[in-house]
Amino acid sequence: MIRIDNLTVQFGAVRPLDGLSAELTQPIIGLVGPNGAGKTTLLNVFSGFLTPVTGSIELDGRDLLPLSPTRRVQAGLRRTFQTEQVADDLSAWDNVLALADHIDLKGARIGDEVERALAFTGLGTRAQVMGAALNLYERRMVEIARALVGHPRLILMDEPGAGLDEAEALRLRQCILGIPQAFGATVLLIDHDVDLISATCGETLVLDFGKRLALGPTRTVLDDPVVHRAYLGAA
Numbered sequence: 001m002i003r004i005d006n007l008t009v010q011f012g013a014v015r016p017l018d019g020l021s022a023e024l025t026q027p028i029i030g031l032v033g034p035n036g037a038g039k040t041t042l043l044n045v046f047s048g049f050l051t052p053v054t055g056s057i058e059l060d061g062r063d064l065l066p067l068s069p070t071r072r073v074q075a076g077l078r079r080t081f082q083t084e085q086v087a088d089d090l091s092a093w094d095n096v097l098a099l100a101d102h103i104d105l106k107g108a109r110i111g112d113e114v115e116r117a118l119a120f121t122g123l124g125t126r127a128q129v130m131g132a133a134l135n136l137y138e139r140r141m142v143e144i145a146r147a148l149v150g151h152p153r154l155i156l157m158d159e160p161g162a163g164l165d166e167a168e169a170l171r172l173r174q175c176i177l178g179i180p181q182a183f184g185a186t187v188l189l190i191d192h193d194v195d196l197i198s199a200t201c202g203e204t205l206v207l208d209f210g211k212r213l214a215l216g217p218t219r220t221v222l223d224d225p226v227v228h229r230a231y232l233g234a235a
């Protein structure tokens with residue numbers, strides 16, 4: 001369970017998040033809104049890249065914001081990025097293993113976890129391929145595999161579907177859908193692909209100008225005329 005309370009981020013006169021509060025309880029949660037609504041800013045606050053001027057975030061009852069970014073990783077917070085962070089000169093295996101630098105898993109156990117994460121994301125046979133030789137879809141899956149290592153509790157995904165073709169988007173969808181059961185983690189998913197959000201997210205939070213425009217079951221939220229006007233009509 002994620003509890004966001006009165007979160008405000010300010011850059012000069014701009015407030016990318018403005019008094020945002022929300023309780024999120026589903027295993028897969030959508031985060032949508034028009035360009036500039038504050039979605040990535042919210043992920044940056046979760047990760048510790050940004051400090052809000054007010055507010056708090058609790059993950060399963062634990063106050064997240066006082067923790068350093070590294071402690072957040074140890075507490076089970078994971079993230080994939082809009083521009084994927086895969087090192088070209090490391091194999092898929094070593095790219096995933098890199099997360100071990102931030103967690104307490106050592107030796108054989110970390111190897112087992114890397115293997116499981118790569119197999120789950122369909123990269124089992126690509127483990128020794130260098131990052132530079134992986135295609136866009138495979139690089140996205142490496143990012144997701146990295147997020148699955150070391151008992152994740154909350155995985156933040158920033159537009160994992162961007163630039164994928166239809167078949168790849170479908171495989172991504174199946175992967176995301178399987179994460180809560182296979183790894184016991186919640187997924188908070190930003191994407192402009194409404195089909196991906198609809199197919200995966202039990203609930204969806206809609207931001208507009210840094211404020212909460214809607215929150216509820218995904219179908220209800222996406223059918224809301226206010227959401228349509230602010231977001232879907234403009235998408």
Ligand SMILES: Nc1ncnc2c1ncn2[C@@H]1O[C@H](COP(=O)(O)OP(=O)(O)OP(=O)(O)O)[C@@H](O)[C@H]1O
Nearest residue numbers: 011014015016033034035036037038039040041042
């Ligand atoms: N470092 C910064 N300094 C000043 N303004 C910023 C900074 N980062 C973000 N903003 C502003 O905050 C607002 C929210 O940006 P954010 O990237 O969170 O939106 P978003 O919903 O993720 O958009 P998109 O869908 O385009 O990725 C925008 O108006 C943006 O210009």
